[in-house]
Structures are given as structure tokens and as C-alpha cells.
Amino acid sequence: MTIDTSKFFRMLFDRTRSAAMLILNEDGIILKINSAFTYTLGYHDSDLINRNFKMLFTAADRVLQLPEKELERVKAQGFSHDNNFLLHKNGMPIWVTGESICIQEEGSSYYIKLVQEIHQQKLLEKFLQESNAMVNTIFESITCKALVVVDQQLKVRRVNPAFFQIFELPELELEGTGIGHIRHPFWQNEGLQTQVKAAFSSDEPLTHEDGQLVIGASRYTMHIRCIDSFSLEKRILMVIDRTSRPDHG
Missing domain, CATH: 3.30.450.20 (PAS domain)
Structure with a gap:
């Protein structure tokens, strides 16, 4: 036909x-x-x-x-x-x-x-690009909290400069490193790793409080929250050093 x-x-x-x-x-x-x-x-x-x-x-x-x-x-x-x-x-x-x-x-x-x-699509792409640029700026500028982006395999995708200062670590490349392999007792805690893993399947923010760590002569109290990132496959871990230190002034 x-x-x-x-x-x-x-x-x-x-x-x-x-x-x-x-x-x-x-x-x-x-x-x-x-x-x-x-x-x-x-x-x-x-x-x-x-x-x-x-x-x-x-x-x-x-x-x-x-x-x-x-x-x-x-x-x-x-x-x-x-x-x-x-x-x-x-x-x-x-x-x-x-x-x-x-x-x-x-x-x-x-x-x-x-x-x-495709105008709306282009506007969305521009918005996401500008948003990512803003997030990157904020991410790098935060100095009082350690920020760690992890994926579902609990591998580090990114950390901010404050991370190395708070955990007193050399500024080495950590991307792709499992959080349990970070050379610090805080991250090697199996209970913490289990809770972070669970955060990927829960809508509730993860809170891991009062992690008592003794490092040298210092005692640290850490507080951690798991914050959703723009990607469902990643989470941002925010760590605050709440250690009480004597005033030497």
C-alpha cells in the first residue's frame, strides 16, 4: 500500500x-x-x-x-x-x-x-546554576561548623574548609573516602555511621548528640545534624563543636 x-x-x-x-x-x-x-x-x-x-x-x-x-x-x-x-x-x-x-x-x-x-526549562536551569553558585559560596564561607556532603554509600563528596580546622586534620583530598575511614574517632563511631545510613531512608532530620570524645588532653562534645541536599542521593552533615573550654584570657 x-x-x-x-x-x-x-x-x-x-x-x-x-x-x-x-x-x-x-x-x-x-x-x-x-x-x-x-x-x-x-x-x-x-x-x-x-x-x-x-x-x-x-x-x-x-x-x-x-x-x-x-x-x-x-x-x-x-x-x-x-x-x-x-x-x-x-x-x-x-x-x-x-x-x-x-x-x-x-x-x-x-x-x-x-x-x-523551552523558555521555562532554561529559566529553571539558570535558577539552579545561580542557586548552586550561591550554595557553593555559603558552603565555603561557613567557619563555625564542619559541613560534609556524603552519598548513600557513606562516601565523602565534599567538605568545607572548617571541617579540617574543627577536627584538626591535615587538608587532604577526602572525596570518595568512606566516613568511617576519616582519621578521627568521631567518624569511626559505628553507631554514628548507622544513623547516617538510616537518614537516607527517613524524612526526619538526624540528630546525634553528646558524642563524648577524648582526644589528647581535650574532651569534645559534638552535635551533628543531617540536612537534605538538593540531591536525593546525598546528605549534608553539619557538625558543631560544642566543647566547653576554659577561658585562658
Whole structure:
């Protein structure tokens, strides 16, 4: 059975709500848009037909000649993948991804440009990047508490500088080290390790209090809390030195 794929394309072009499409000639002149394009970017036929598609690009991208470069790639390769801003009818830049493909029809070349809006995804990625940068800054700046990021295998993924000071350890690379192998009696306590392991399957914060440790001539009292990190596969352990020390002043 012979299938008329052109019929399927027309149905897709007319009925889809998520696949925004426009048809261009070789010069980038817009010949047709579908309803999904109107739904995504707000334009109607009267706004775009017989106009160059470069009007959809931001001023900065037009200076960089992104529209012309896209047409050149499609002409040379038959397709082009793109990831950039397009302007909504209201003037707001919307981040989109998609591709343009070249088709031949009755001796003429036409370009079909498919567009998928990913603006919210990009905003979320930016937020997470900025949040991670902020968390990193906070993580490094805390000096009164030792912070340790551990995974489900109780292996260290990260510590802050205060960790080495509080536990009086040399600043060695600890990533990948099991907490039980940290050269300090506090971390070698099996009861502590069991509670930290249990924290991965519990919604309750872990509190391990009054861990009495005698190191040399000093007696330490430590308090530890297990705080959820952004990853379900990691936990942040916060350790506070609550040792009472005589005032030598």
C-alpha cells in the first residue's frame, strides 16, 4: 500500500499544538505558519506572511547574523539544529530549540522550521546554576561548623574548609573516602555511621548528640545534624563543636 506522506504532513501541520512550524523560501521569506506557531509565539498570518524570518530574532542575534547563518547551514547540509531566542509578538525573548530542514517541491527549495519553546526549562536551569553558585559560596564561607556532603554509600563528596580546622586534620583530598575511614574517632563511631545510613531512608532530620570524645588532653562534645541536599542521593552533615573550654584570657 502506498501512503501519501504529504497528506500526513498537512494534517500534522494543521492540527499539532506543540510542534510550531513555519515554511520559508530560500531567502528566508515566511510563506506559511501553523496554529501551533501562533499559540507559541503569538503571531498570526497577517503579522508574518511575506516578511523575512529574521524579524523573529533578537537585535543582538541579528547583529551576529544568526538568521543568515541558519539559512546557509540548511542550504549546505539540508538541515540545521538551533537553540536560541525568538521574539514573541509581545516583544519578549522566548528561548526555543528546534531544527530547519530543506525540502524540494516542483524544482524549488523550501525550508520547514520546527520550533519548540523551552523558555521555562532554561529559566529553571539558570535558577539552579545561580542557586548552586550561591550554595557553593555559603558552603565555603561557613567557619563555625564542619559541613560534609556524603552519598548513600557513606562516601565523602565534599567538605568545607572548617571541617579540617574543627577536627584538626591535615587538608587532604577526602572525596570518595568512606566516613568511617576519616582519621578521627568521631567518624569511626559505628553507631554514628548507622544513623547516617538510616537518614537516607527517613524524612526526619538526624540528630546525634553528646558524642563524648577524648582526644589528647581535650574532651569534645559534638552535635551533628543531617540536612537534605538538593540531591536525593546525598546528605549534608553539619557538625558543631560544642566543647566547653576554659577561658585562658
